[in-house]
Amino acid sequence: MGWLRFNQRVLELAEDADTPLLERARYLSIFAGNLDEFFMVRVAGLKRRLATGVAVTSATRHHPDELLRRISDVSRELMLRQARCLHDSVAPALAEAGIRLVRWEDLDADERERMRVLFHGSIYPLLTPFAVDPAHPFPYISGRSLNLAVTVRDPQTGRTMFARVKMPAAMTRFVDLGGDRFVPTEDVVAVHLPVLFEGMEVLEHHAFRVTRNADLELDEDETDDLVQSLENELRRRRFGPLVRLEVEETISEDVLDILRRELGAEEREIYRVPGPLNLAGLDQIADLPRPDLRFSPVVPAEPDALAQEGFFDAVGSGELLVHHPYESFTTTTERFLALAAADPRVVAIKQTLYRTSGDSPIVESLIDAARAGKEVVVLVEIKARFDEHNNILWARKLEEAGCHVVYGVVGLKTHCKLALVVREDDDGTVRRYCHVGTGNYNPGTARVYEDFGLFSAAPEVGEDLSDLFNHLTGFSRKSEYRRLLVAPSGLRSGLMQRIAQEMSAHARGEPARIRIKVNSLVDEEIVDALYEASRAGVPVDLWVRGSCVLRPGLEGLSETIRVRSILGRFLEHSRIFVFENGGRPQVWMGSADLMPRNLDRRVEALVRIDDPAQRARLVELMDLAMADATASWRMEPDGDWHRVVRGDTGKRLLELQSALRGDRRMRAVDV
Structure with a gap:
């Protein structure tokens, strides 16, 4: 759930009218791509645990089945919110700027004629309709492909049949009509379905999209050739089980019943949303050469x-x-x-x-x-x-x-x-x-x-x-290094030791403080240690981009802990660990997040920063990110995040990434 809340923060950047317009479109695209990966890996993993009977509770104390239900509810809410952002805010703003996302009914006669020529010359040769009847089983629907579910009737026999038409992978998500006008590819294909089903009566058509399990299962102890085994798994990835079925909200119940039955989709795996689907394709719009609508380079x-x-x-x-x-x-x-x-x-x-x-x-x-x-x-x-x-x-x-x-x-x-x-x-x-x-x-x-x-x-x-x-x-079984902390042999114990040292320093009346910047904080042992440090009175500042299962500000548990998240033009990705160490700060940076997989199942390395000026630079960055005068998302004791961009007087707070871009080392280019 923490990862979904991170993606919600990405969506909030798209909803922010102060964000440059094409960058808002890009954030909508990033949100959609993130959600795809979330279903392909994390939801797929939960489903696999249920199917194999390994249904242990998660770090958030939820059973996988309950977690899947909550994921379905929150994902559905966020997908509808994304659609509203596009239709009610971003698309109208784009139109005002001269960039129009239109549907087929909005095209004029000249545009429709050009699309007819384009269809026959470039699109039709790429299409393959798949009928479903006793001689033609329901076709395999590949993951993340955009499709049309079509019903046609034979005027001679009166028989109604179902067919699937896949949008060509070689086509862009939107067809460029010229003059910064764009129409979804499926609209162009849909209006020309009579060409594909000549002599048949097209009754209805609806866009749909499938997300499949894309996680790999590889037993390294049982393979003699890791590369060959992995290549075999990659081929099987295309045929992973379904984890999500997206359909346009206008789909008929009859057609949805066919998809539900043939694809084996459970009700909670079906997401009805306003079209168009696959908004990851909005990156095509975000890439338009309109520097006036984008971040300054x-x-x-x-x-x-x-x-x-x-x-x-x-x-x-x-x-x-x-x-x-x-x-x-x-x-x-x-x-x-x-x-x-x-x-x-x-x-x-x-x-x-x-x-x-x-x-x-x-x-x-x-x-x-x-x-x-x-x-x-x-x-x-x-x-x-x-x-x-x-x-x-x-x-x-x-x-x-x-x-x-x-x-x-x-x-x-x-x-x-x-x-x-x-x-x-x-x-x-x-x-x-x-x-x-x-x-x-x-x-x-x-x-x-x-x-x-x-x-x-x-x-x-x-x-x-x-x-x-x-x-x-x-x-080698080496675990001790000079200036490195290395997982899985010594990183967890090294961090735990330094957290304990901060508690001891605080008890002696020496300066004590913990500052951590990571992408994810979900490791239970580390979380418990930070809670213990807080109970001992040690101030703890956590800058977490994504998932965080720790709850700050809880009486008697985490009163000295603050949690912040910063998202923006650049993806915050560095990992920094600062321990006050009695007034002689010890600073580490490296590749490891605070997750069980990073601490126990990966080779990770943190290096200690010894140069005083470099230590001060990283400490200053951490303090700037955590300052009340800096815009950020702030976690509440109940785990909810709220965005703070303005101070008590209404003045906009400091944007961290903008401040860093304005550093003397940087040179902005005016376009």
Whole structure:
């Protein structure tokens, strides 16, 4: 449920009239895509637990069946709210700006004629109607495809029949009529159904859409070839069981009965909403070249240290902390690996890849390094959800180039973000240059995900990364590191120990405080420890983007705890942990959220920030996010979130991401 409430906050950004108009359309698209993934993975997981009899209660103390009922109710409410936002607010505002989303009945004669030509020339060849009769069983409906359920009557026999027509995947979600006018693709197909069913009488047609279980079940202990087994599972993903059936609210009961029966949909899995369906396709509208209706573009800055000296010299003389997308991913992380590939003094590169883009310059740098004769080891996590196929392709390409590719530790996903470059410096010393990040090595998402990266040539960080890579590629039970906390061996215990230390410091009258920034906080042991710290009087500030099962401000339990969430132009993605440590703050950053899977079933890494200025920078960021003068969503003791954007005087509060974009390191571009 916490994840649904996070998606509700995304929807609230779309509902906010102060958000630039095309960005509101984009938030509607993001909301729809998020909801798809929620059903494909989280709802599917609950259904599987029920089907297999493993119906244990969740972290929120709800039985899976009860949770599915609540999810159905809340999801239905949010989907209707999304439709109202589009029809009552965003679409009218778009129309005022000259961008119109229209239905077939709104088209004039010239537009209808152009659509007729388009249909016969480009759409008709892509369509395949599937009839349902004794000789033609009900066709398989692929997940997330948009379809028309059609009933036709044979005028000669009077017999009524059902058919399904799938919208071509090659078509855009909306057909461009020209002049910034757009019509849903299914409208163009629907009006030309008599062409598909020539000689038949088309009685009715209704759009529908199916969401299927897309989670993978893979027993690594029972497979000899992980890649081959995963490829087989990916092929089976297309045929997963149904978890949601979306239909337009105008659908007839007769047609809905057919879909319900043939697809095996339970009543709570059926969602009637105003059309059009599949609003994830609104990203097509959000991408229109109308800069006056979008966020002002920002060119990330290059850190001052890199502008003054060479990359390896700069990192060698002091650690470098970079904040994306405010500071450039291209001139820092990408450049680091490109320089390493080209530098004749570099002898080895080791890298983890969890998700990366389809045209990744980072992968190309690794390939160039291998072809140049350097030792290149790449740990590719081929089980990264929805990136499995892409990562398999990259793994094979890397292997063909001569890289040593490994797939991590059996039973664990490797989620840490690490790069290690071994270089012979000018004085002949072999030195390790390291990168530890909070986000993926993905140039695409780095432009919209907020993340931190630490570049370091400190010997203890280099030794830690060497030890960890040796653990990932070989056999090792190492759990203690110098400046890293690593899951699953030592991260949970390390965090628990530091929470306990804050309680002890508070009891001694020393400064004590806990500040944490994560994407999700659902781990029961950590939550209980934070409750205990609060009962002991330790102030606890939690900046949680998504799910949070902890409840702040409860008398006798969590009176000293505050929970905030910030959403905006950039997806808050970094993970930061600050412990006051008696007035000598200890600051950590890395890849781990506070979820059982991150702490117990993944390889994660946090690095301790030792530079005083960098520690102060992260503490300042945490305090700014939690300040009452900063706009945010604030969690109430009952778990509800409310958005606070204006102060008592009505003046709009500080927008954190706007403030960071206005930092001296940033340069906004006027368009």
